[in-house]
Amino acid sequence: MNSKEIEDHKSFSKESEQSLKKQYDENFKITEEYRQSLPDMQNASSAEIQGANVPILQVGISNFRIPLNYITAADKTISLETSVTGTVSLGADNKGINMSRIMRAFYDYKDRVFNLELMEEILLKYKDQLGSSRARIKLDFSYPILQNSLRSNIEGYQYYDVAYEGIIDDLDRFHKIIYLDFVYSSACPCSSELSEHARENRNIYSVPHSQRSKARLKIKVAQGKFLGIEDLQKHCLNALKTETQVMVKREDEQAFAELNGAHVKFVEDAARLLFEKLDEDNRIADFQVAFAHLESLHSHDAIAVINKGVAGGFDGTFDSFKNLIC
Secondary structure, three states: OOHHHHHHHHHHHHHHHHHOOOOOOOOOOOOHHHHHHOOOOOOOOHHHOOOOOOOEEEEEEEEEEEEEEEEOOOOOEEEEEEEEEEEEEEOOOOOOOOHHHHHHHHHHOOOOEOOHHHHHHHHHHHHHHHOOOOEEEEEEEEEEEEEEOOOOOOEEEEEEEEEEEEEEOOOOOEEEEEEEEEEEEEEOHHHHHHHHHHHHHHOOOOOOOEEEEEEEEEEEEOOOOOOOHHHHHHHHHHHHOOEOOOOOOHHHHHHHHHHHHHOOOOHHHHHHHHHHHHHOOOOEEEEEEEEEEOOOOOOOOEEEEEEOOOOOOOOOOOOOHHHHOO
8 A cells, every 4th residue: 555545544533533422322222133133253254263273171261240149057047248159161263251141140040049059950051052062050149047155145246258060061060069168277387385384493473376268168969969068167167166256245255265175276186177077078079178277476477278189180280379368
């Protein structure tokens, strides 16, 4: 294109731009013919692919928020704001996916009670509508459980960070996973013994150190079994004993100090105690738990990871310990 042609093109473009209406037409009505004329780049041919023509393992949406219904152990339905991650696999010759279909599916189910079994139904719908071989959904929400104080007979809501994850593979095999964060206090056994030693040998008052701690559970539910969030919370409470408190009076604070004294634990102890409870539950096909004790003695944290040890199961990999800060 020579200089005259370039100038003519610029002049034409400028005139065309000036002739465009720069306003929103509130009265414009969509017809089916007009809808069919709209370009659809997601379903463009493989010739439109940019970069390498290779499959993509996961493509979809993250942090799509919607209130969803869940059922409690008391058979009550509660509505909780939920952050949705929904992805599917994409074949090498496909340009892209229609991501709005992932969101629309949740509005189709918004009046249903959400559980892991319902997620299988949604995933099969994803595979059918989006033409994918694999699909995954993860629902993140904060789940309330009423907690009683230790001695004063008052109560308050403890909130648990929970996620439901559903995965369906090429053979339509469905895997259901629950994540739960359990926050507890860990009094150091070594500090406790050293404090008692100072008291007994030198008549010196000292305070053993304890810290807020967290266990992050990843649970694969056995096929045909139901496992509730309250069930997992009870496993954690029965194993670790010293869950942080919601509502306290002076008598409850004293009781909590006594509770910590009765159940001192290193991070290694916490891991083995919770392993024992989870391993006894036949509703749990596999599990992995990461622990962090946020040291008050050190500037670093004490950490541990356990798993059930199932062949081909969770392999103990966990590299997000900073995310356990609470």
